[in-house]
Amino acid sequence: MSDSMQVLEENIQSDYKYGFTSDIETESFEPGLTEDTVRRISAKKEEPEWLLNYRLKAFKHWLTLKEPHWPKVDYPPINYQDIIYYAEPKKKPELESMDEVDPELVKTFNKLGIPLEEQMVLAGVAVDAVIDSVSIKTTYKDKLAELGIIFSSFSEAVKEHPELVKKYLGTVVPYTDNYFATLNAAVFSDGSFVYIPKGVRSPMELSTYFRINAMNTGQFERTLIIADENSYVSYLEGCTAPMRDENQLHAAVVELITHDNAEIKYSTVQNWYPGDVNGVGGIYNFVTKRGLCAGYKSKISWTQVETGSAITWKYPSCILKGDSSVGEFYSVAVTNNRQEADTGTKMIHLGKNTKSTIISKGISAGRSNNSYRGLVKVGKNAHNSQNFSQCDSLLMGDRCGAHTFPYLEIENSSARVEHEATTSKIGEDQLFYLQARGLSEEDAINMIVNGYCKEVFAELPMEFAAEAQKLLAISLEGSVG
Amino acid sequence: MSIISKDRDSNTKEWIKTLFQAYEAGLNGQSNQPIAAFKKSAFDQLMTEDFPTRRDEDWKYTNVAPIIKEAYKFGSPSDLSQNEFDQFLFEGLDAVIVAIVNGVLDEGLSKLDKMPSGLNMMTVADALKNEAISAKIQNLIDQKGGTDKNAFLRMNRAFAQHGYVIISDKNVQVEKPIHFVHINTRTEETYFSHPQMFIIGSTSSEFSVIESYHSTNNEAKYFTNTANYIQVEDNAHVHHYRLQFESKNAYQITNSIAIQSRDSIYSNYSVDLGGRIVRNNISTEHMGPGVNTYYYGAYLGLDNQHIDNQTFIDHAVPHCESNEMYKGVLSDKARGVFNGKVLVRQDAQKTNAYQQNASLVLSDTAIMDAKPQLEIYADDVKCSHGATIGQLDQESIFYLKSRGLSDEGAKTLLQKAFIGEVVLKFKFQPIIDKVLSMVVTKLSKK
Numbered sequence: 003m004s005d006s007m008q009v010l011e012e013n014i015q016s017d018y019k020y021g022f023t024s025d026i027e028t029e030s031f032e033p034g035l036t037e038d039t040v041r042r043i044s045a046k047k048e049e050p051e052w053l054l055n056y057r058l059k060a061f062k063h064w065l066t067l068k069e070p071h072w073p074k075v076d077y078p079p080i081n082y083q084d085i086i087y088y089a090e091p092k093k094k095p096e097l098e099s100m101d102e103v104d105p106e107l108v109k110t111f112n113k114l115g116i117p118l119e120e121q122m123v124l125a126g127v128a129v130d131a132v133i134d135s136v137s138i139k140t141t142y143k144d145k146l147a148e149l150g151i152i153f154s155s156f157s158e159a160v161k162e163h164p165e166l167v168k169k170y171l172g173t174v175v176p177y178t179d180n181y182f183a184t185l186n187a188a189v190f191s192d193g194s195f196v197y198i199p200k201g202v203r204s205p206m207e208l209s210t211y212f213r214i215n216a217m218n219t220g221q222f223e224r225t226l227i228i229a230d231e232n233s234y235v236s237y238l239e240g241c242t243a244p245m246r247d248e249n250q251l252h253a254a255v256v257e258l259i260t261h262d263n264a265e266i267k268y269s270t271v272q273n274w275y276p277g278d279v280n281g282v283g284g285i286y287n288f289v290t291k292r293g294l295c296a297g298y299k300s301k302i303s304w305t306q307v308e309t310g311s312a313i314t315w316k317y318p319s320c321i322l323k324g325d326s327s328v329g330e331f332y333s334v335a336v337t338n339n340r341q342e343a344d345t346g347t348k349m350i351h352l353g354k355n356t357k358s359t360i361i362s363k364g365i366s367a368g369r370s371n372n373s374y375r376g377l378v379k380v381g382k383n384a385h386n387s388q389n390f391s392q393c394d395s396l397l398m399g400d401r402c403g404a405h406t407f408p409y410l411e412i413e414n415s416s417a418r419v420e421h422e423a424t425t426s427k428i429g430e431d432q433l434f435y436l437q438a439r440g441l442s443e444e445d446a447i448n449m450i451v452n453g454y455c456k457e458v459f460a461e462l463p464m465e466f467a468a469e470a471q472k473l474l475a476i477s478l479e480g481s482v483g
Numbered sequence: 484m485s486i487i488s489k490d491r492d493s494n495t496k497e498w499i500k501t502l503f504q505a506y507e508a509g510l511n512g513q514s515n516q517p518i519a520a521f522k523k524s525a526f527d528q529l530m531t532e533d534f535p536t537r538r539d540e541d542w543k544y545t546n547v548a549p550i551i552k553e554a555y556k557f558g559s560p561s562d563l564s565q566n567e568f569d570q571f572l573f574e575g576l577d578a579v580i581v582a583i584v585n586g587v588l589d590e591g592l593s594k595l596d597k598m599p600s601g602l603n604m605m606t607v608a609d610a611l612k613n614e615a616i617s618a619k620i621q622n623l624i625d626q627k628g629g630t631d632k633n634a635f636l637r638m639n640r641a642f643a644q645h646g647y648v649i650i651s652d653k654n655v656q657v658e659k660p661i662h663f664v665h666i667n668t669r670t671e672e673t674y675f676s677h678p679q680m681f682i683i684g685s686t687s688s689e690f691s692v693i694e695s696y697h698s699t700n701n702e703a704k705y706f707t708n709t710a711n712y713i714q715v716e717d718n719a720h721v722h723h724y725r726l727q728f729e730s731k732n733a734y735q736i737t738n739s740i741a742i743q744s745r746d747s748i749y750s751n752y753s754v755d756l757g758g759r760i761v762r763n764n765i766s767t768e769h770m771g772p773g774v775n776t777y778y779y780g781a782y783l784g785l786d787n788q789h790i791d792n793q794t795f796i797d798h799a800v801p802h803c804e805s806n807e808m809y810k811g812v813l814s815d816k817a818r819g820v821f822n823g824k825v826l827v828r829q830d831a832q833k834t835n836a837y838q839q840n841a842s843l844v845l846s847d848t849a850i851m852d853a854k855p856q857l858e859i860y861a862d863d864v865k866c867s868h869g870a871t872i873g874q875l876d877q878e879s880i881f882y883l884k885s886r887g888l889s890d891e892g893a894k895t896l897l898q899k900a901f902i903g904e905v906v907l908k909f910k911f912q913p914i915i916d917k918v919l920s921m922v923v924t925k926l927s928k929k
Binding site: 072382395397398399400401402403404405406407408409410411412413414415416417418419420421422423424425426427 | 540829830832842844845846847848849850851852853854855856857858859860861862863864865866867868869870871872873874
């Protein structure tokens, strides 16, 4: 085995650094899904009747659906009756300060390297930490409330702002949308709710750390973000999960709505447990994320760094309905070992003068498969709309796959659509050059890969950019085929 | 499958069955010939498979229901005069002419006796009696191609009346092409025809085969279901032209399936100007290293034309190259589809694959759907694809108008140049001239 192959092997076998389970007592339902489960979840959360009815409608519809299998991923069949649909930490104290937080939880955060108190003080990031389906702690709420910004857990929002939730829930991703979105609509546990009122610019980045903690708990997060006229918000979502052998299903729904001149920037760093070298265990990440640019000159920007999960299957999308609205998608997807990713975006141009940009960087190593699948659709009335797409794939090793499946559907003559894709491996010349200048092979590869992803990292908020680079380094700091 | 499409399929199969039984009844003691078994096996398979619907990923943008709804008959000969026929030929091109009028071979109009040395042509019926060639044919029809749910291949084999095998000698370079001229003269009846070619380029040979499709009447409705099988052996080069100028109500489905051995070249040149619904499937599989594949395609869709090109290149072995360039113009209510797929299998290292699709969409009601796909399992490869959809450049139009061209003239010139980039790759000047002049005629009729 050559030196470079050894470096590759070593790095591919680097362990999942965030693998551990923390001992927090949880109260869960027994596994299984029936109409009764849906009613119990709703009752547990003391939900109003309209929401229960919404869940039940979704559940009835879900029963009529079949699980789709068109993506380029392969996984054993999921038994939906083996999943626990509700779990919450037993102790649910009313928290006033950090001192009251369960010390185990604080430890969890410390292990993750994102101490809550530090973030509160130093980074100025309000963290709504979701551990196993129930919001434990919401910070900076008061400060945000002064500006009229609502940033709370989803269940709180249902209680405190039912009119807003009722108005927007399911407007972007209807409960009939797809198999997993329908399932989510029936059994969603909790999530985040953000409302930015007219003319307000959120003074800080809003952030939620998701964590799947109890054994065998499917997480069904529901996130709803509304930016009213002339407002701006940047939202961060980051994930780590403990190591275990049972595959876990994660079927979240994220809905974004922007009104006139409003902008939402949604960033994700996803590092869930990808399974071991043989692909055992790991998270199934089947998420429906969609934004609606409803207003004139509104903007939605998705940035994602996907390094974890056994299977990632998601397409953060933008519906550009408002005239002159803008949609952006920046993505780095890394797959290693036997990970599989089928990800991309959909840009649906409906309004005049709408613009979209897609930058997708795929990196595959080991025996993984990494697919970009995207749709750019220009409707009949989307005059003068523009799209630019670039999908690059980098292959490390000769047993991995990189695939591109772009769909372009253009129904307007004034549209300008460009799509480019390239697939290659790290240039041996580049590698040689850097090594000749004294860099180790590992550092050289790191530098090249980071440069390759720079366009996307540049879109991440400061706090995340550093974490993303670290993640990338963990996932595959070296290798040349 | 929904009940409706099941009904549709069973109706279709009903008339197919009737037609095939009529053919079998007319065999008249010929039923022990290999060709009869050849057709029968295809027919049996056809009866067990479904026709594609838009729910099938490979047929997502093309609905074949209007094509197979019709209960077709076989075509019948016509009395096309030599003068009328000659206007469909490429002026100045010296070629072996095979005239097929309404799906029936017209020996009077054909010039079969001028076959150049080094090239041999025979009917599929005769070729099946030769053991060596028969084995090659069997191998070719077993190829899967790049399109799923392709019942049209079996339909072609069950009903082809004039299938030909073109086989070259080893080590020959033949200048003179073989030109299959398919002409429709019928307007009153809807018939279908099934052109079929097995092109075998023996080791180190090079030659060209041209198929062109025409109609004497631009309103006529008929269905052409072509199947071409191409085998390019070591170091050989086959040039394959498919020039489609059907009537504006015609349906056409073409399948070209190629397999290439080491160091061979297969070039496919395709032009689509006519047709109501046109579907063109091309696929190539590389069987040995050093292979080159070129696909060039030009299309111009007006009115409510629907032109769908699907390409598939299977890089199964290392050190091969493929190059695709498809360009087209769409206006009125026309719809264009490009679905190109490049598969680089594991260990097919040092592959170079390049794919480009550019379209001009010139009216608000025209639609272009592009789906350029890369599926790559090897790491030391260079693969790229580009797809662009846009309009004529306003500044270029302004420039040409400032030089004295009319608005129409400027636009026509730019469109001709756009398509011309593909057409100029063709190797025969008479074909380039005729295609470009037909593009201009079609654009100016608008």
